[in-house]
Every structure is written in C-alpha cells, then in structure tokens.
Amino acid sequence: MSEDVQQIRYADVLARLQTEIAAATPTTTVDGQILDGLAPLRSRSSADFTLALADAWAVLAEILGFHSARHHEEACLGLASELRSLIELSRLVGYRPDPGVAASASLAFTIDDAGSAPVVTIPVGTAVTSVPNPGEQSVTFETVQAISARPTFNQLLPKRSRPQTFTTPPKSVLLAGTATNVAVGDGMLVPIGSSGHAFGIATAVTVRPDDTPVAGIPARRGWTRVELKMLPDETPSAHPVPVGLNLWPSPLPRGPLLSALSPQGATIMDTEALRAAAVNGGFDTADVFAALRASQALPQSVLVFRAQAGILGGSTPIKQTPPAPTTGAVKAVLSPSALEKAVARAGAETVVAKVAPPHAAAEKVVPSAALQKAAMAKAAVPPAIRANLPALDAIWTGASLNDFLTVVVPKPSSTDVYVYCDTVVRAAKPGPIVLRDGGVWRLIEAVGVDTRSAAVFTVAGKSTVLRVTDDDLTKFTIAGTSVYLAGELLPLAGEPNTIDLPAGATNIGLDDWVDGLAADRLVAITGMSATHPGLAVAHVSALKAVRHELSPTGQTAIDLLDPLPDALSRESVRINANVAPATHGQSRSEVLGSGQGQDQLPVFTLSAGPLTYISDASGSTPALTVYVNGVRRDRVAALLDPGERGYTVSQDDKQITTIQFGSPLPTGVINVRADYRIGLGAGAAVRARQLSMLASRPPGVRAVINPLPARGGADPETVDEASRNAPVSVRALGRAVSLVDYADFARAFPGIAKASARFVGVGAARGVQVTVIGPRGTEITTDSGVYTGLVAALAAGSDELIAVRVLPAQRVPIRVGADLRIDPDRITADVVAAARRAVVAALSFGVRDLGQPVWSSEIVDVLQSVPGVIAADVTALCRLVDGKPEYGKIYRSYLRPDPPAGSTSTAAVLLTLDVTSLTLKVVTP
Known part of the structure; x- marks a missing residue:
C-alpha cells in the first residue's frame, strides 16, 4: 500500500477507544440522555465485555480502513497497483497498456538448385520452428512478407579476383588450373603491357588444389603459382612478336542486344532502368547478362616452352x-x-x-x-x-x-x-x-x-x-x-583480391552479374571478422540500390542501407539474397460464434493466447483478421459511431483477448470467424542459427536459418511501466514538440524500456537525437521491427523540418568493490549477502536511467542502509572495457556516462553493475 495514503491501524483505534472510555463522566449525554458513569471502569482485560467490544470495533476499523485506502489507490492512476485498475484507468486518458510485441527475425532460405523452377515463391505465413536447447521450449516464427527466391541467390560472392596484368616483368605468375605441368627450368614468355613481352625461367612451382565443394557454395578453382627469374631484354622493340602469337586476347564483338542497349559502350544501369530498357526493347534482363558473359574476353595467357x-x-x-x-x-x-x-x-x-x-x-x-x-x-x-x-x-x-x-x-x-x-x-x-x-x-x-x-x-x-x-x-x-x-x-588465373571488406562499407561488388536483385530486398551477409580472428560475423540489411556495369569486364554491385558492423575477410564472405522478414507467432483459425441480430454490441473471445502483436508505426498491431459471413471487418480504435461496423480488441490482466463489435451482426450460424496468431514476448529471443526446422516446406525450399538472433520481443507492460507511461498520452497528445516529448514518446512505444533525447547537430541542420534501449537491456538494432516502427512513428508525430535520429543505447558495465565493517552481534554471511543484494538492486537495469552518473557516495549510502553494516568504504569503482578497468584505474569517485574509449557513437550511455566483478570484503577494526 502506498505511503501517500493514510492508513487506519488496529492498535491506534483500540488505544483511542480505551482512552475515551476512561475519560467518560456521568454528565456525558447522548441525544439528550445522561449515560451511566464509566469512570469507575478500571479493567483493562480483554475478557471484559466492554473492552472486548472495543477490540472488535478496532479490528473492524482497520479492515474498513484498508479497503477504503485500497479503493482510493486503485482509483488513482499514479497509485494503482492492480493491472486491471491500470487498464481501466488508462482507457480514460486514451492510453492502452502495452500488450507486448513479438520478436522479429530474418530468415535466410536455401533454394534447391536441382529444381526445375528458376524462381520459387515463399509465401506469407511460412512457419519455421526453433531447435530448443535443454530446458527451453521451441518457438515458431512465420514470414510476414512474400519473396521471390532463386537458387542463384543462395550464395552470392564478392569480387574475389581481378584480371592479372603486368606493366613490368613479374617475379611470379598465377596460372589457371592445377594440371599445368609446369616444371622448374621451363621457359615462360609473359605479356607486358598491351603489346610487350618478357622472358623468364621457372624457379619454383606451387599448386593450390580446387576448393572442396560445399552444399550451396561454389567451389573455387585451384591455381598454379610459378616463381620466375626474369631475363633482361635490352631492346624489346627490335624483336616483334611472331605472327600468330596472341598473348593479349581481344574482347569479343558486342552483339546486337548490347549494342542496342548501350550504343556508347560500357555503361552503368540500376535494376529499374535496366528493366525499363528491357521492356522497351522486347527482351529479358537475363538475356542481357547472358550476352555480357558471351562477350567477355578470354584471360591473358603466357607461353610456356615445354622443351x-x-x-x-x-x-x-x-x-x-x-x-x-x-x-x-x-x-x-x-x-x-x-x-x-x-x-x-x-x-x-x-x-x-x-x-x-x-x-x-x-x-x-x-x-x-x-x-x-x-x-x-x-x-x-x-x-x-x-x-x-x-x-x-x-x-x-x-x-x-x-x-x-x-x-x-x-x-x-x-x-x-x-x-x-x-x-x-x-x-x-x-x-x-x-x-x-x-x-x-x-x-x-x-x-x-x-x-x-x-x-x-x-x-x-x-x-x-x-x-x-x-x-x-x-x-x-x-x-x-x-x-x-x-x-x-596457358591462361592466367585471376589475381586474388585479398582486400578485406572494411567496417562501415555500404558498397559491395559481386563476382558476376546477378539478375533479379532490386532495391529494398533483404540480404544476409556472413563471414569471418578481419579484425577479431575467429569471430564469425553476420549482418542483415536491405538493399539501397543495385547497379549493373554493362561491359565485358563489369559485374553487379549492391549498395547496403545499413553499413557493415565489422571488417570482413573477403575470402569468407557469403551473401544470401533469399531473406524474408519473420515474427514470432503461430497461425490459428477458429470459429468465434454466430451472429445474433438482437445483440447490439456482440462480444467474442479468442480461445488461445496471448495474441501476437507486431511492432509498427502505430506502436503495435494485433495479428488478427475477423470475418463475418466471409467478409473481412476492420479493426477500429473506438466504438463511438452507433452504426460502427468495425470492432475493437482488448486484453485483460490474464491475457484473454476480447473482440467487441459496434453494431449488431447479421444473424447466422457460425458465421463469425477469426484468423490470428499467438505468441509474443521476450522469451522468443532465439539465438542465431536456432531457427532451422521448416514446419511447412514450400516447394523448392531446401533449408532455412536465422543468421542473427531474434530481437525486439517484449513482454506485456508491467504495473510500474504502465503507471509511468500512461500519462504520456495526455502530456504529448500523440506528438513530440519538446525534448521531454521526444523521450516520453519513445519510452511509451511498445518494445522500448528506456529513452532519452537531446539536441545535437545532424548533418548541416539542428536536430534531435533519441537514444533507446529495450526491456532487460536488450539492444534495439536498426534492423528490428521496433526500431523501424519507432522511426516511422516519430517522423509522423514530430515536426518534419526537425531531423530526428534514433540510436541504440550503449551499455557500459561498472565494477564495484567495498570494505565493510559488520556488527559483531550479527551473522556476517547474512549481512554480506544482504549488502550484495542491495548494491545489485541499486545499480540494476530497472532503476538506472540513460545518462545517469554513478557516485561513490551513493554506493556508501546503499551499503550503510543495510542492517548490520557499521561502516563501508568503496575501494573500487570504475568502468569496464573488454572486462578491464578503463584507463587502468580501478577507483574513481564519480563515473561519467560518457561513451567508452574508442567508440564513435554519440548515443547515451547506461551504466549498470557487472555482478561478476562485485567484491565485498569484511574488515575488522
């Protein structure tokens, strides 16, 4: 019960009654009647009838006072402690407690390349189930967007080689293939520039075999490296190349298709422009790429003398x-x-x-x-x-x-x-x-x-x-x-491109022309980190643009909407373009009941739950469709119109979903039906590669995997969260004007636990930077549904002339250590355990805010408030970077919420305790 509500106590009432009984005199009148004197009553025994009656009234007074206080609390939005009360009170101010949102994931499909269909459609609702670890339960994710998948999209490769050309005599050459039969001592004529040549003797030969074929990954052909001792050529121009010797193959002539498409030669076109040109020319884009491959020049060659x-x-x-x-x-x-x-x-x-x-x-x-x-x-x-x-x-x-x-x-x-x-x-x-x-x-x-x-x-x-x-x-x-x-x-092999893909890169040149890629398509990029050996990196991003270089030496290049988070080793990079967005939830279809014409406000309930809610610009939308007589009805926010044909959706404190219509339904037999999905919450945060079981396998699909962990899932709003967020609808009125509005707007958005806002410079203009973090400290990644929904909601609810930037918060762990003096009359282990719990609670995620500093004095205050602690001295207070004290110092009296060393992000920082590093030492005087 809240301390703000005055409570009636049994002991206080009984003491007051006893005092008033003792103070009573014979002159006391009630309704004009003189009462018998009670002053001679000297007994204080509960066996006395008078005092027993007073005791009973004291008990009754406390009971009535308790319920009166509870009614008072539950009638106030800021004091209510029951979820049902908060739900009903929030409706009065236009706020709906967050029912939770489903986690989202990206599913990368592998298409069977042995199938006859070049394009496979993966429909909405394709279900994939997780493989649970011991103690876990499997969860089901379903695709929320249909995609056209292709076998050629299973494993796209970045540009891994470039033509091998020489401007000066080389010390070594790479020959295509492994069966070149080049031996030490063989002479070799190497092309130099566009018409020159140099002669050398093979001094060493190294053969790299073909890659072992892996399902879905094209094997890379092996090559032969020949080390050369080049001989000087004093007057190369005096010795022309013999007739018939061609070390410099010329590009094949451009066919009529390429000539008609780009009369001026090489050009770069995006997918949309290429498709438009193909439609106007009456041909297919695949024909263009086939013609380009046919016009490619053979690689340059070397002349190896076998005798x-x-x-x-x-x-x-x-x-x-x-x-x-x-x-x-x-x-x-x-x-x-x-x-x-x-x-x-x-x-x-x-x-x-x-x-x-x-x-x-x-x-x-x-x-x-x-x-x-x-x-x-x-x-x-x-x-x-x-x-x-x-x-x-x-x-x-x-x-x-x-x-x-x-x-x-x-x-x-x-x-x-x-x-x-x-x-x-x-x-x-x-x-x-x-x-x-x-x-x-x-x-x-x-x-x-x-x-x-x-x-x-x-x-x-x-x-x-x-x-x-x-x-x-x-x-x-x-x-x-x-x-x-x-x-x-012997043809020269392509020179391996060993340049890593840098962190922050948004442009990737592919190894070939790829037909069918277009902007807004999701791709999953996997590979090994170039800066952290042994670390596997996965990244999912939408394509910002797709460009095709229409020349014999060209290829397809993709622009990513979200840059690479880490540098990747080029040789290990694989790109899957058969990626579909999915959310947690399992589809169900059931008959709700029958319409009755005399029922003015028909009400139905779903038999299963919790109902899945998907994050979007409005906050969250239920995955529910209701049909009456086979005709879909629309969901509305309120039933204000007496003739409203739509329905509202509400949930009680037991997660039971109620559907209420605003007008009578046509009379019929089992003519009200609902298609919906069940499942939401943070419990569906499956790890990467855990979603791998196809519950329903579309034709042509061989396998599926989630390259990244599922993110964005949030449990239904708790009482404290609902009490804090309910006033936002009144303060902000659905729009963001001040900095407080931006922070409140983001904090009340489903899937957001904490938010802060500040004015910063965004580009050349002033703008607002909003920092957010999810429940239990989960990161709100830019590819999650919560992030995209919040960005869209802020754009719709704020001034379009003010730039808004949303960033995920940075979590920085802190280390705490202290010396304690314990009351010798108490059990030391119990006091230390209580002190540990107090520090953990005071520095936990739930009570810390973004941008809140930590003082050593507040640590001392928390420790000394624990019964049995006589004195406390903080010996360690520092921020941790990669598990080590920042700047090598283990004690600072004040920790600022600054970005960690080396970070380029300007997002707000949340300082929370690293429980494993908390040390409490008992000292004696």
Whole structure:
C-alpha cells in the first residue's frame, strides 16, 4: 500500500477507544440522555465485555480502513497497483497498456538448385520452428512478407579476383588450373603491357588444389603459382612478336542486344532502368547478362616452352691447327665463337677455308679494320654484308690468337636460317621459340621443323632442325645457347583480391552479374571478422540500390542501407539474397460464434493466447483478421459511431483477448470467424542459427536459418511501466514538440524500456537525437521491427523540418568493490549477502536511467542502509572495457556516462553493475 495514503491501524483505534472510555463522566449525554458513569471502569482485560467490544470495533476499523485506502489507490492512476485498475484507468486518458510485441527475425532460405523452377515463391505465413536447447521450449516464427527466391541467390560472392596484368616483368605468375605441368627450368614468355613481352625461367612451382565443394557454395578453382627469374631484354622493340602469337586476347564483338542497349559502350544501369530498357526493347534482363558473359574476353595467357635443347656441336672442343694458307675466295669473316658456327644459311656451300692466326709462340698480330676492309674488297663481298662492317670489325678485332676464322659462301637467293638442335625434340612444332645465351635472349619464329642427320665439327647425328627467318644472331654462342621450343599457351588465373571488406562499407561488388536483385530486398551477409580472428560475423540489411556495369569486364554491385558492423575477410564472405522478414507467432483459425441480430454490441473471445502483436508505426498491431459471413471487418480504435461496423480488441490482466463489435451482426450460424496468431514476448529471443526446422516446406525450399538472433520481443507492460507511461498520452497528445516529448514518446512505444533525447547537430541542420534501449537491456538494432516502427512513428508525430535520429543505447558495465565493517552481534554471511543484494538492486537495469552518473557516495549510502553494516568504504569503482578497468584505474569517485574509449557513437550511455566483478570484503577494526 502506498505511503501517500493514510492508513487506519488496529492498535491506534483500540488505544483511542480505551482512552475515551476512561475519560467518560456521568454528565456525558447522548441525544439528550445522561449515560451511566464509566469512570469507575478500571479493567483493562480483554475478557471484559466492554473492552472486548472495543477490540472488535478496532479490528473492524482497520479492515474498513484498508479497503477504503485500497479503493482510493486503485482509483488513482499514479497509485494503482492492480493491472486491471491500470487498464481501466488508462482507457480514460486514451492510453492502452502495452500488450507486448513479438520478436522479429530474418530468415535466410536455401533454394534447391536441382529444381526445375528458376524462381520459387515463399509465401506469407511460412512457419519455421526453433531447435530448443535443454530446458527451453521451441518457438515458431512465420514470414510476414512474400519473396521471390532463386537458387542463384543462395550464395552470392564478392569480387574475389581481378584480371592479372603486368606493366613490368613479374617475379611470379598465377596460372589457371592445377594440371599445368609446369616444371622448374621451363621457359615462360609473359605479356607486358598491351603489346610487350618478357622472358623468364621457372624457379619454383606451387599448386593450390580446387576448393572442396560445399552444399550451396561454389567451389573455387585451384591455381598454379610459378616463381620466375626474369631475363633482361635490352631492346624489346627490335624483336616483334611472331605472327600468330596472341598473348593479349581481344574482347569479343558486342552483339546486337548490347549494342542496342548501350550504343556508347560500357555503361552503368540500376535494376529499374535496366528493366525499363528491357521492356522497351522486347527482351529479358537475363538475356542481357547472358550476352555480357558471351562477350567477355578470354584471360591473358603466357607461353610456356615445354622443351629445351642445346646447339649441335656446342659440347665439342675446337681443334687447334697450325697456320695454313687460305684458299678460295673470302666471302664473310665470322668469329668461331659466334652462333653462326651452328647456323648454315639455306643452300650455303661447305666451308671453303679455315684461317688460323699465327702460332701462339709467334708475335701477336692484331688485325685492323683497314686490313679487314681490304680483304672483303678483294673477295668482292656483297653490299648486304658490307653494311654490317662494324659488327664484323668488332668480331675480327676481338679475336684471340687461338681463334679460328670460318669462311662460308652465302647463297643470295634465300634469307632462311637453320638452327640445329643437339637432340631430337619430338614436341617441336612451328611457332615461337626463344634462343637464350646467359642473360641474352631472343624471341623468333620457327616457320619449319624437320628431323635430319647433321654433322658439325666432330659431332654427327640426328637433330631437330628449326627453320627461322631471323638472321641477326651474332650475340649467341654455340656452347652457351639454349633453345626453348614446343610452346603452349596457358591462361592466367585471376589475381586474388585479398582486400578485406572494411567496417562501415555500404558498397559491395559481386563476382558476376546477378539478375533479379532490386532495391529494398533483404540480404544476409556472413563471414569471418578481419579484425577479431575467429569471430564469425553476420549482418542483415536491405538493399539501397543495385547497379549493373554493362561491359565485358563489369559485374553487379549492391549498395547496403545499413553499413557493415565489422571488417570482413573477403575470402569468407557469403551473401544470401533469399531473406524474408519473420515474427514470432503461430497461425490459428477458429470459429468465434454466430451472429445474433438482437445483440447490439456482440462480444467474442479468442480461445488461445496471448495474441501476437507486431511492432509498427502505430506502436503495435494485433495479428488478427475477423470475418463475418466471409467478409473481412476492420479493426477500429473506438466504438463511438452507433452504426460502427468495425470492432475493437482488448486484453485483460490474464491475457484473454476480447473482440467487441459496434453494431449488431447479421444473424447466422457460425458465421463469425477469426484468423490470428499467438505468441509474443521476450522469451522468443532465439539465438542465431536456432531457427532451422521448416514446419511447412514450400516447394523448392531446401533449408532455412536465422543468421542473427531474434530481437525486439517484449513482454506485456508491467504495473510500474504502465503507471509511468500512461500519462504520456495526455502530456504529448500523440506528438513530440519538446525534448521531454521526444523521450516520453519513445519510452511509451511498445518494445522500448528506456529513452532519452537531446539536441545535437545532424548533418548541416539542428536536430534531435533519441537514444533507446529495450526491456532487460536488450539492444534495439536498426534492423528490428521496433526500431523501424519507432522511426516511422516519430517522423509522423514530430515536426518534419526537425531531423530526428534514433540510436541504440550503449551499455557500459561498472565494477564495484567495498570494505565493510559488520556488527559483531550479527551473522556476517547474512549481512554480506544482504549488502550484495542491495548494491545489485541499486545499480540494476530497472532503476538506472540513460545518462545517469554513478557516485561513490551513493554506493556508501546503499551499503550503510543495510542492517548490520557499521561502516563501508568503496575501494573500487570504475568502468569496464573488454572486462578491464578503463584507463587502468580501478577507483574513481564519480563515473561519467560518457561513451567508452574508442567508440564513435554519440548515443547515451547506461551504466549498470557487472555482478561478476562485485567484491565485498569484511574488515575488522
């Protein structure tokens, strides 16, 4: 009973009666009659009839006083303690105690990709049941919005790779596939830029196998990484790419569909614009994406040389002979250390003469350029060879005493050159080959391949002979030159995109074009945190926009309405676009009764409960539809019109739902029927992935899961909450003007336990920031029905020129420790337990407000109010961040309700006790 109501006590009444009896005199008159004197009465025994009668009246007075006080309390909105009284009193001021709201969840469906239907409709009312843990009961959620689901939406992937291109010679390359058969020592020609190339030797090969296929997740193809030792290319422009070698595939020509859709080439269109263009053009959007995939260029390739050979005669020592006279006509002078020793011009004659310099013991002779020119003039050297005099002169001048000079006679009718390999290469074929001598290499084209017997110096045998067209081979020696041949084009793999998706990101580029995505569609994004190893992250958001890049290198990109809460490892990200909103509640259908024409205000009750209420802009709406003679009737707020055809819904303190109509119903037999759902409250806050049992399986649906915990469920309003919130309807009158109005408006909204409001800067304008928190301290997330309903209600009930921002509150735990001196006459354990309960109650969620600080003095006051506590000294009072004292200090005399360190949120803070860290120590004087 409230202390504000004066109470009548039995002891007080009895004492007053005894006093008045003792003070009575013979002159006392009642209605003009003189009463007998009572002064001589000296007995105080309850056995005396007079005192027994007084005792009985005292008992009766207390009983009557108690009921009178209770009636007084229950008639006052601020004093009522019975829910029924609050319900009836609240109706007088236009307030309805919150019946509670159902929890909401997002359900991610997996569609059977083996089915024939490309699109599966998941209807409203699809039921999914939770898998309870020991001691729990299963709850049922049902979808509240129909969606068109597709197998292709099961697992969308972010852009995981990009084309592998090189502007400088790379140290390694990624090849597509795992069966490339590249070995250490293989030569490789790599495309550089748009037309260049570089040559390298494989030094290491690493193979990554294909991913293991997982149901619903496309396996990623493996790749082969080849580490390269690149050779310098002094004059790459002087060695053009052979005809037919294409390391840079060109995009395929755009078909008529793409040309008609975007005549200017690449363009970006959102889903709505693309659909409109498709309708105008008489084609389907799927045809556009199919045409784009068909027009994609093949990936760039590298040329891997599968065979390697030396030059015939390269391992044979040159025999030294004494000087001998030269015979025949000298046609060209070449150093025997040059590659021309193994290259015979097509149709050339045999060696005419070999001229050795003077014997080693003789005086050193250094031929001059003049001597060489004279010899060439005497031999009538053709002009083509004369043009190369500087090179020949350098060879002659650099000759040592042990060098031989080889004289050949060219055949002017042909420019073909033959390269004799030191072995038979069965895989040899016409095409590009590379000659390498140390760090010098040349890419040339073999226009013919043959196997024949050949003899060079003292070496004879079968050889693969390559007919080439390049005759500028003076930089290559016989002993040091290798031939790389039997080239094979291998496609480059896409370069892995290892950049994580950052926290706060709202744009995600997908790995392909995706047909059917549109704004407002829900998507569930899951993956592993990039900043907290081992932490799985799930996020559900509506799509703000969907854009398609209509080019051969493009893809679909999505814009999220709610940014990512944490950075995600790109490789682990999976996106499910088959997501439907759902709420707690199980559907029922029943016959309420029969209409009677003579009944002016028909009343019916539902047989099951509690009735499900869904959070919306009005606060909450019952999941109830009533039919009379098969015609739906509308729910109304009041039955003021005598001819009102609608009905009202009310609930009593036992959660029994009553439906009352405002006018007589047509007479009939069981012609009043109701479809409704039952179930609400915070008890349906299932954990993530706990909703997984399809109670009714739509065709084509394989599985379902809730990626996030269910949120937003609230129990019916308690007496204290209803008493506090009922006056809001009178103070705010359904609109928010002052800061107090905004806070009251939000606090009275179903599913909101505490709220605060303050003026802040929102963008370039001034506005109001409202901070809210749910029952028992549950977070009001931006994707919950309570949040969206509150935002819509505030927008409708406030000035549209004032920006309103709603934020979930930040909960910051605090640590408390104290030393206690206990009365030695009391049981220490009992006093400590009572002190602990007092501190927990004083710092619990129910009694703390948003933005309320904590003082050490109030902790002392709470402890010293406990019977048996003589003295108390607070030894620890601090805020906890990740379980540790903030700023490393365990004691502060005053805790401010500021955001925690590192937080960027401006939402109000709620300081509550971390019960596990509460320590009370008993000290002795």
